[in-house]
Amino acid sequence: MSPTREPGPSRRRFLGGAAAATAGLAVGGAAGFGIREATAAPVAQAATADLGAASVDRAAAVVPFYGSTQAGITTAQQERLMFASLDVTTTDVQELARMLGRWAAMAARFTAGRPVSDSPVRDEQPPFDTGEAEDLGPHSLTITVGFGPSLFDDRFGLADRMPPELTPFGTIPGDAVMKPGLSDGDLCIQACADDPQVVFHAIRNMVRAARGTAVLRWSQLGFGRASATGAGQVTPRNLFGFKDGTNNIHADDVTAVQEQVFVPAAADAGPTAWMAGGSYLVARKIRMEIESWDTDPLTDQERIFGRTKSSGAPLTGGEEFTPIDFAAQADGKPVIDVASHVRLAAPETNGGARLLRRGYNYTDGQDPDTGKLAAGLFFIAFQRDPQTQFKAIQTRLGRSDALNEYIAHIGGGLWACPPGVSGAGDWFGKGLLGDLV
Template identity: 50%
Template sequence: MTKKISRRQVLAASGAGAGLLAVGAAGAFAVEARSETAELSSARSDLLDAVPFYGEHQAGITTPAQDRLHFVAFDVITSDRAKLVTMLQDWTSAAVRMTAGLDAGALGAVGGPAQAPPQDTGEALGLPPSQLTLTFGVGASLFRDARGRDRFGLAAKRPAALEDLPHFPGDALRAEISGGDLCVQACAQDPQVAVHAVRNLARIGMGVVSVRYSQLGFGRTSSTSTSQATPRNLMGFKDGTANLKAEETEELDKHLWAAAADGADWMAGGSYLVTRKIRMIVETWDRTSLSEQEAIFGRNKGEGAPLSGKGEFDEPDFGRKGPDGEPLIADEAHIKLAHPTMNGGARLLRRGYNFVDGSDGLGRLDAGLFFMAYQRDPRKQFVPVQRQLARRDILNEYIRHVSSGLFAVPPGVRDAADYWGRGLFA
């Protein structure tokens, strides 16, 4: 059996004195990146639970959903384009290291001069990579500010699909936990590993970005691979039965991955992420009868089968009627309104998480679902689905949408000379 080794052991074995990636011109960045690659290659063969960082698409989208989340949105507080690019290079270097189980910087948490701040915060020392993935995106506000001004010379590169989401009936959005210029989704099997990653990116970005809001999540509410069982949300129902799966390659090309033909070359191989923080009024839900709960979802609570079938993955039969002559699945049931046949064939890849953020001071749990869904074009996928749900879904009595975000998630970082967002800034 392979022996697990700690981050500190990996760092020592791979050369704690290796230099940090240069953060000046792109050429210097690439030269230093080759040294970084050699360090990671020497360490990776001994690491367990590491998800490869480089690839055609960013990890953390079709990657089998991990159990823990730390999502963060940032505001860019500099007007200096060069500083922003430098930070993205630094972030990429740190992300490569942390997803491989290394400290955020080559000198680590304890290997640098005692008189200088450490290059890593240290709370993940001794922990394995825990399948950490870091997924990066950019919001519409990075292209133009609230006054319509081109902030970094990027306005002409804003994809048409990255338009502000419309206001949906019932929205109770809080501006301070919505939007954002940049986002990072950290997913891992260990919450401390995910928090460590976000904390170090925020530390590296100090003076260039500030945290707008962040969200911790637990207990994935979707399966993104056929190897995973369907999990449950905090209402006790299986969630995401019909989710897109990593193995459905043709469906992913159709519904998930952006293409150059969509109008933004730099987004080819990327995707669009919609986030929605959905608070559940759990106290009211918990006083609702089982039969009514099942009617609201259109599925039974135990197996997760549609009320017209017996197995979880049975295709719903919306025309089937019960002994009373009424449809077994109501027209306002969640399963029917969200179904692709009701929304022009639209499908999403969901990666949501449960959350409990304490109480609201009135003895009620502040709990619910942090919804995250990836797609090729939100205008044709999330927006029509959410319009249906917002107008007619009887589940709305028990939920409140309190935050919203939309981010363009670029394609993957191809190699050590590449970095997050390079195609946008080239």
């Protein structure tokens, strides 16, 4: 996985829209060059050289793996995701710990652009690494691991170590059609990078390394980030065409991150002290009824969101980040509809609760039952306390959000992501399991 060579994009770009767009730009550029005067050649060659250098730099970009917190939470959000949920099959806590140790060692190598092992492979044995990311580079890969509520049953004696924040939500408004086969899991892995094959490679090899200890429960590919985790990132658009997550936490808002994202150390934490420096991940696979949405008039779409579609500005005026005037009225009615998404999700109406989002768009092709596009938002959010943050916000949205006519939560779960891996020899969840092995 040397970061020094970047092959052409066509062999690894899945999700055809991105591939088609890239190919279209390349063809268009070539055709235009053919009719320019010869004097334009040096300029075009210089631009091509700059583009090639930028591509190599992007491929070689490394996000440090070791640290006090796991990467992939406040890291500037990458363009691609693969998320995996696994169920633990062993009842031997030492086996589980060894697997988490293997995962940490592999994640350190993958995020540095290296394969599973540098050891030579004999011809008569399978390769240590599956090989599909060889020569691609790390592409800012981050790997984040979490533990689900179901891991704290009686298999490993962890019941008293489960934080109250990890209590399962039960069925909250909007969750009525959640599918068990797309929900929950003992463990989760979130892999994010700027190349789709890099994230696939990471998940594939970590699941492979779990054989005999854990099995894949469900997974999801994501593309075209649907969140901005840094103030320097442009707010992206969801598949309904609206800017999404304008008022959510940015990772460079240090105060908000400290107050609402990471779990603080507490003298009285007792058996749950292992989560100090960690964060809670909530995921939701949200199906979008795209065809129905596309028949809705623009004014109604904007009323449902509470923002203009083109600029993302609130309907009360200004620009995207202009504070919303929820008291504003026109013709005796609130300008921001009482059932609008932006009003019900706003910190002002949820006791100041905010989330750090890392969502992605997804498509699973065509729904065989309806013939419609199977597409939507794979919502991911990190927070200090999912009971008072996500659950409280989603309860309001699930009860009365006008957007509910066009969306459905069909999968997801809740996981506790422990603090980061400090260095070689440390591993995911050592603070939770270390004294048991």
